[in-house]
Amino acid sequence: MTAHFSGRLFGPALPGTGMAASGRWEGDMLRVAAGAVELAAPAAELRIDGAGFNAERVRVSWQSADGAYALFLEQPSERVAFNAGAPAPVALQLAAAGRKGRCTEARLRLGWALLGLFLLLPFLALAAFLWQADTVATWVAERVPPEQEARIGELTLAQVRTRMHLIETGPAAEAVRTVGARLTAGSRYRYRWYVADRPEVNAFAAPGGVVVVFAGLIRAADTPEELAGVLAHETAHVELRHSLKGAIKGLGLRALLALALGDLANTVAGDLAADLTEMKFSRDAEAEADQEGLQRLVAAGISPHGMPAFFDKLAKAEGGAAPALSILSTHPASAERMETLRREIAALPARSFEPLALDWVAVRESLVK
Ligand SMILES: [Zn+2]
Structure with a gap:
């Protein structure tokens, strides 16, 4: 009993789209009929392999006198029938083609899974970022190499220069540099201190140690210790990387991508300069900066009383209006913060501080127009 199997035959004597064909085994000879075309091919000359997407079909091909022929077995049942009468070498080839097909299929499935993961990854990262923006920003900030942070500072400074005139010589610039140097002795950052020729009572710090104090702030300070409080x-904010974290948070996923591409400096700096003067930190970050600032003042031998005194004065002067100074950005909490600062100062071991040896009158007058 010879099993017949049907398939589609392609070859030189057939239409380009092939023809429905019927095949059967006659000993070691494969016989295929398609319409008027009748072909015979010895099993030893057959080539059998998987075909089609996922190799779900079997292709039986051979070389005939008038050219190459191929019989496609589309259905699993046809393959079974083909296999049933096939001589041993053909059956082996067929089994191998089937295995190859299954392997391809497995690889493809894995491929789709990976592709799906790649497509989903940005969304997963975005979701993680939205849920855990602070945690992610901190995580990224901690992985920014110091040289990138310094570069962010340089780029930010370059952009600040295009937006405001920086006073780099004279008593005010020198006073800021002198007090700043005392507060940052031994820091891993290379600080640069500038006075912006602007009337607002404001100050900000860029990552990597660029600190800009507005002329309006220096004029509003009654003592150098009050300036020292702001600088501290x-x-x-620089030492605790608040500005860097804030910028990363603002950038969102772009920061993660930029970090991955090793180009965080340029990406962050572009956005940072624009909103640095208005950057709002969280209440926790401000409280943290107060603590750290207080410790820096004491460590530098500068009276910490100027810190709450200046902020208190500002809070009163602002009278509830939008605060211009980053230190007051958590405005409703500022009274509480001043209280906390005063309590902490009172808890310090009794100690007298040398007044800062600066001609404060001359510093302020140098900024009067
Ligand atoms: Zn602050």
Whole structure:
């Protein structure tokens, strides 16, 4: 009994789309009929392999006198029938083609899974970022190499220069540098201190140690210790990487991508300069900067009383209006913060501080127009 199997035959004597064909085994000879075409091919000359997407079909091909022929077995049942009468070498080839097909299929499935993961990954990262923006920003900030942070500072400074005139010589610039140097002795950052020729009572710190104090702030300070209080607070934002974290948070996923591509400096700096002067830190970050600033003042031998005194004065002057100073950005909490600062100062071991040896009158007058 010879099993017949049907398939589609392609070859030189057939239409381009092939023809329905019927095949059977006659000993070691494969016989295929398609319409008027009748072919015979010895089993030893057959080539059998998987075909089609996922190799779900079997292709039986051979070389005939008038060219190459191929019989496609589309259905599993046809393959079974073909196999049933096939001589041993053909059956072996067929089994091998089937295995190859299954392997391909497995690889493809894995491929789709990976592709799906790649497509999903940005969304997963975005979800993680939205849920855990602070945690992720901190995680990224901790992985920013110091040289990238310094570069962010340089780029930010370059952009700040295009937006405001920086006073780099004279008593005010020198006063800021002198006090700043005392507050940052031994820091891993190379600080640069600038006075912006602007009337607002403001100050900000860029990552990597760029600190800018507005002329308006220096004019509003009654003593150099009050300026020192602001500088200590801004220094703390740099040391605790608050500005960097804030910028990363603002950038969202772009920061992760930029970090992965090793180009965080350019990406962050572009956005940072734009909103640095208005950057709002969390209440926790401000409280943290107060603590760290206070410790820096004491360690530098500078009276910490100027810190709460200046902020208190500002809070009153602002009278509830939007605060211009980063230190007051958590405005409703500022009274509480001043209280906390005063309590902590009172808890310090009794100690007298040398007043800062600066001609404060001359510093302020140098900024009066
Ligand atoms: Zn602050």
